[in-house]
Amino acid sequence: MRGSSVGLTVRAPAKINLHLGVGAVREDGMHPLLTVYHAVGLYDDLSVIAAPDWRVGLDAEDYIDPVAVPLDGDNIVDRAATLLADHHGVARSGDLQITKAIPVAGGMAGGSADAAATLVALDRLWRMETSDEDLLALAARLGSDVPFALVGGTAVGTGRGEIVTPVADHGTWWWVVVPSPLGLSTPEVYRHYDRLFPDAPATPTGAGELLAALDSGDPKRLAATLHNDLQAPALDLRPDLARRIAAGEAEGALRGLVSGSGPTCVFLCESGDHAREVAGAMLAEREPPVVLVTNGPVAGAHVVTRG
Ligand code: C5P
Numbered sequence: 001m002r003g004s005s006v007g008l009t010v011r012a013p014a015k016i017n018l019h020l021g022v023g024a025v026r027e028d029g030m031h032p033l034l035t036v037y038h039a040v041g042l043y044d045d046l047s048v049i050a051a052p053d054w055r056v057g058l059d060a061e062d063y064i065d066p067v068a069v070p071l072d073g074d075n076i077v078d079r080a081a082t083l084l085a086d087h088h089g090v091a092r093s094g095d096l097q098i099t100k101a102i103p104v105a106g107g108m109a110g111g112s113a114d115a116a117a118t119l120v121a122l123d124r125l126w127r128m129e130t131s132d133e134d135l136l137a138l139a140a141r142l143g144s145d146v147p148f149a150l151v152g153g154t155a156v157g158t159g160r161g162e163i164v165t166p167v168a169d170h171g172t173w174w175w176v177v178v179p180s181p182l183g184l185s186t187p188e189v190y191r192h193y194d195r196l197f198p199d200a201p202a203t204p205t206g207a208g209e210l211l212a213a214l215d216s217g218d219p220k221r222l223a224a225t226l227h228n229d230l231q232a233p234a235l236d237l238r239p240d241l242a243r244r245i246a247a248g249e250a251e252g253a254l255r256g257l258v259s260g261s262g263p264t265c266v267f268l269c270e271s272g273d274h275a276r277e278v279a280g281a282m283l284a285e286r287e288p289p290v291v292l293v294t295n296g297p298v299a300g301a302h303v304v305t306r307g
Pocket residue numbers: 029030031032033142143144145159160161186187188190
């Protein structure tokens with residue numbers, strides 16, 4: 001925490017979609033989803049101190065290009081603060097510092113994590129005691145993935161992804177995460193899905209087998225049921241990702257897939273030791289340059305320090 005002023009830090013997790021079933025595009029341009037979100041231990045931290053005006057600063061891990069983080073203009077953090085301030089009829093104020101570790105435009109909902117962290121941090125800083133119900137409703141207005149970033153754990157997402165229902169997940173699942181230096185645009189991947197699958201069903205594919213696999217605690221069974229309808233359009237736009245997935249599986253990962261709309265690729269492994277082994281083998285090839293190891297499920301946006 002900077003200075004001696006009163007403030008706090010909120011930590012918000014990245015997500016992987018264990019299942020991402022996408023239905024035919026709706027009249028409002030969004031797609032109906034049946035997804036299983038899974039929060040993993042890769043976090044953005046957001047520190048805030050009281051200030052008379054409004055300021056947002058950024059630190060980022062080495063593998064993140066700070067120029068790629070859209071903090072100018074009408075970004076999602078500004079919008080989250082304005083929405084909460086308007087909800088309570090107060091002026092937007094605070095000095096925020098974001099420390100990014102979640103890949104940008106990577107399909108891991110980093111922007112959504114920042115929005116969720118902003119809602120939680122400013123609610124506490126301004127002493128608003130916003131109800132969970134209201135926070136979730138504000139989150140849904142900010143983006144389809146933002147409510148899940150508040151809830152965390154493992155959860156089913158329906159509607160356009162904004163209706164979140166937690167599911168029991170007693171396992172600890174280990175992942176190798178491979179970010180890509182060049183991001184993919186989520187709307188672009190959805191538009192390409194529409195082009196590739198003009199006859200997509202109105203109702204997205206269900207996740208019954210995956211939920212049973214989660215309940216079993218067996219990583220091999222979970223690996224066999226992972227599913228992402230956005231993988232085909234993402235690989236069509238970025239053929240290099242198919243080679244990356246094949247390389248991770250050749251190094252022994254149980255299963256590799258594109259995270260959300262990509263381009264981050266994630267690899268399910270049997271254990272922490274196994275994930276470190278696979279990551280080490282991938283790094284030894286020097287391609288890709290950045291390989292991370294993490295696990296899930298972890299908590300949604302939460303306060304980690306108070307000043
Ligand atoms: O909800 P969010 O702002 O994160 O969505 C970003 C974009 O992703 C939307 O404008 C839309 O193009 C696409 N999207 C979609 N269907 C969803 C979620 C997102 O088409 N369920």
